[in-house]
Amino acid sequence: MRRRGGVALGLVVFCTSCDARGPVPEPAPPRITTREPLASVPRAADLSAPGTPLEVEVRTRWPAAERVVAVGDLHGDFGATERVLALAGLTKDGHWSGGKTILVQVGDVLDRGDGERAILELLERLEGEARRAGGDVIAMNGNHELMNAAGDFRYVTPGGFEAFRGADEGRDAPLAASLPDAQRARAAAFAPGGSYARRLARHPTVAVVGDTVFVHGGLPPAWAGDLEGLNREVSRWLAGGDPKGARVVSADDGPVWSRRYAESPDEAACAEVERSLATVGARRMVVGHTVQRSGITSACGERVWRIDVGLASYYGGKTEALELRPDGVRALRE
Secondary structure, three states, rough: OOOEOEEEEOOOOOOOOOEEEOOOOOOOOOOOOOOOOOOOOHHHHOOOOOOOOOOOOOOOOOOOOEEEEOOOOOOOOOHHHHHHHHHHOOEEEOOOOOOEEEEOOOOOOOOOOOOOHHHHHHHHHHHHHHHOOOOOOEEOOOHHHHHOOOOOOOOHHHHHOOOOOOOOOOOOOOHOOOHHHHHHHHHHHHHHOOHHHHOOOOOOOEEEEOEEEEEOOOHHHOOOOHHHHHHOOOOOOOEEOOHHHHHHHHOOOOOOOOOOOOOOOOHHHHHHHHHHHHOOOOOOEOOOOOOOOOEEEEOOOOOEEEEOOOOOOOOOOOOEEEEEOOEEEEEEEO
């Protein structure tokens, strides 16, 4: 078995103080460096229960809206989630109050905090309420969602394991069977074909709303050509089908891992942004993934907006969201 960073791939290793290169002191600072890619990704056949995988519909494009609110990485902090949604005027007493607003959450609900399951279920409920009001909620896949599907649990807290007990009771997931009892329920739930993996299969990896493309890490030109195909590929893998979609987890320059535009992009990087936007037919790109300690920032003449402000208590960040209207873009702050 090939190994990366001293960890045998395909095994869950519990470590709350690791980044993609190994142990680091708590709290982990945002990393701008290129991450070492996975050497391999477990095959769907090794992770899923036998049976016919579901074909899950995943959407890529939405028409322009009068108001769009984008929220960055939440990392298992339910309280921070409630605060940022209230700040943006999207919820009241735990229910949708945003009317026809479209909320985009750019991924990384999972890991580093105990409230992941509650956040996933809140966003799913708000999606239904928002649609009834003429709005929508678009929950996206980040690198941590796809890492969990690939059996990489290094960032999971003890509460994060406990929260998924009983989620897939009795499911035959080969990887889960090889793990300590406390980790098996989560492994079964997030392995391709599991109940929560199938929920994630409905989430786009890249989404376009009006003239804005949303992606967790970044969208280099090489990945911008067929967004519908990319989303479908990842969705099929998560639903327990063709494992080709797992390549997104191991692609260092891919949409959930790229930090190319995260900090002071140079002229060449901004030229890439222009090519990607032209290919997609978008005016701007909104990304998360890399914490912006000063709050929401923009680059490349406001063609890129960086919205991961370290909302979760793990990072002790700010409560901010990005608001997009036809007349402009602004940061919402406490």
